[in-house]
Each structure stands twice: as C-alpha cells, then as structure tokens.
Amino acid sequence: MYSFPLPYLSFLVHFHESHDYFECHEVLEEYWKEKTDQSRDSVWVGLIQTAVSLYHHRRGNLAGAKKLAAKALKILEKRKSELTELGIDSEAFISQFEHRLQEIKEEKAFTEMAIPFADKEVVEQYRRFHASCAPSFLKEDPSYLYNKHLLRDRSHVLAAREQSLKERHKLLPTTDPPANP
Template structure:
C-alpha cells in the first residue's frame, strides 16, 4: 500500500536514526517522478530528516532552515500526510516544537512520528525486527559515522549516477537543437 522507499524512510527514522539515509531513500523515490509531477510532501519529509541530522550535529542554522521549510510544506500537505498514515495535526505540533528547540539551542532528542495507521506501524516494526533494528530506539550519539555520514560515506556511486544523469541531459539538449 505504501511505497517501499517510504517504509525504508520510516525504518531509518525510527530504527537506526540514520536521517541521512532517510534523505537518500526518499530523494531517490521523489526523483522517479517527472519534475512537474513531483510531490511536495516528499520534500517536506526529506527536509525534516535533514533538519534532524543537522540538529543532532548542532548545526543550528541548517537545522532551523530545514525544519522550518519542512513545517511549511507539511502544514499544507495534510491530506497527503493522512494518506501516508501520519496524523497531520500531531506532525505539525511535533515540528513546531522542534523548531522552538532549535531556536533555543536545546540539544537534540530523538522523536517518534505520529503514525496513525496501525498496519503501517506493524509493517515498519516487522521490517526493523527483520533487519535487527530496534523500533523507537534513540540516536547513538557516540556513532561518529552516523553523526557525520555526509563527510564519511562512499560517494562513488552517487558521483557515477550524477555523471550519467548529466550526460543524458546534455544529450537530450543536443537532440532538441
């Protein structure tokens, strides 16, 4: 019923707290649509994860920008959040609280998204169990790779994909002229 990427997002969000990976899996899903058909709510969820990633690293400026953007998008996407099994009012409240925390430089704390669909919740918990993750665990603040993943991950695949994408766009432009 839900896209696989969304399930993976929720599992990373609540299981291993890998917000960078949340961003990666949903961004790939979002990019599968044609640019004019891309859904804003995916961007809101991506920005929420990125905001938490920055918050956890005490990047207050980046965290505030991302969380504020996420809040603005997701407040407009109430119907989509419902369809994604999330409680829109509780999600907005949670994000407003996070924005205040960030503005006041309150240290990061893990959060739980208000999943209202029991079937979705059970599917995510089952996925966590299958992958030896604990649903609802808190961030491991001692895991340097998790905290600084954007600087420590292997980017060779991303670079190759970006080069392929650029070459395709350039070829398309040449074909159009």
C-alpha cells in the same frame, strides 16, 4: 503484502530504529525523483526536509536545521491530508515539529523524536518490513551517523556525474573560432 511504498517504510525504519536521518533523506529522495512528478512541495519533500533538519540539528548546524525545519513545516501544513494517508497523525506531528523548531531557535540540545501515527496499519507494515531486513538496519556508530554526508562512499555518485558530464559535452556544439583564411 505492503500497501505503503517500500521506500516510505524504509524511511520510517531509519527514522525510528536507527535514527539515521541522512539515510531517511536518501531513500525518500530517490523515491521522489523516480516515482513522482518531483513537485518541490510534495509530502515527500516535507518528510525529507524534516529528516535533514534533524540531521543538521544533531550535528550542531542550527542555521541549517532551522531553515529546513521552517521549509518542512510549510509543506507539512499544506499536505496534512497526505500525511494522514501515510498513517501519520498530522496534527500531532506538525505540533511536535513546530516545538522542535522552537528548540532549535533556542539552541537546545538535539534529542531524537518519533513520528506519531494515527493508523495502526502503517506501524504494522513498517515493523514487518524492519523484521524482514533487520540486519541491514543495524544502529551505526554515532560518529558515523553525525557525519555520514562526509564519510559515506560516493564513488558511484561521482562516476555517474562524470559520465553525465561527458555525455553532455558530446552534445554541446563546438565553439572553436573559424580558421583564419
């Protein structure tokens, strides 16, 4: 039914419909970690950094927005053909995001942006995907979107980290000094 990865389609819905750039980052990062070689310069990282840059810009963190936009642009330039394979008009997208970086440098107010597409199929698939799960993509309260990294429930992430630490601690050799004779 879908030829594009579902996390990518989810990313596009969050990007264009709810403008939840933090969630864009979450869904693509999970996909990048689980389904790719985790290359730091993959097209997925470029898209993740684009979304996080927009998240920072909206929150007024211009230094973070500028830093991530510059990193994203380097990757996106390098991965133009992969952007095109994802149905994105790579030239227009990169140009638009370069303009956004300039706006960040000039400390202009945040505005939402859209990813320009060159392939109608990706638009059809993302809209079909959105329609199939629309209730879960309702627009969030703006104050929640601005501060999602602080307000979201992270109990499952913290529990997983704690479990990992416990397991790692079991594997470490003890460093107790030898008993005195």
